Amino acid sequence: MVSKYWVDNIVKEGKKNPEPVVRSFLLQQSDSLRLSRQSWKVFSWFHFQKCGHDEDLDAIRVLNTLKEFFRKKIKSNRMDEKGKIKEFEYYFYDLNLDLKEILSAESIVWKVSPQLPGDRFYGFEDPVFYRKNKILGEVITHKRDIYLYLSDSEKKKLEAEGIVLKKAE
Secondary structure: OOEEEEEOOOOOOOOOOOHHHHHHHHHHHOOEEEEEEOOEEEEEOOEEEEEOOOOOHHHHHHHHHHHHHEEEEEEEEEEOOOOOEEEEEEEEEEOOHHHHHHHHOOOOOOOOOOOOOOOOOOOEEEEEEEEOOEEEEEEEHHHOEEEEEEOHHHHHHHHHOOOOEEEOO
16 A cells, blocks of 8 residues: 655755655656646846746757657646646656666756756756656655655655655645
């Protein structure tokens, strides 16, 4: 049986930062990745500049970098926290060794917009890791939270490595 857990203090500074251990676990256990496309506006030179859109050269660069791993794109409408219907674009990628290497080079707890143009995952947020089409872990970027869907043995293994897990509702 799988239960949902929240990783406590994922952005903790210092020697006991749990993010590298959780990232390593997710990369070892996952076979696919879902990224949520994001866009935002920045006020520059007395007008708003659209960022993260299809015309944004940095967003195009990231999409081209990830093109070889791309599997599918899904559009979905759902209600956001404020009760407004919002359209989401989800990009699914095969999580092979090359993409795992890219992800292992940095934190999976990304900052949210405005992202910097050189960021490896510019234009994306909320990475979700899948194993055999079932969610193993998800990052809520704007909250800097990670949720894991673990068996009892996986939970014990992570706790043995010093990860503090709290049962999520």
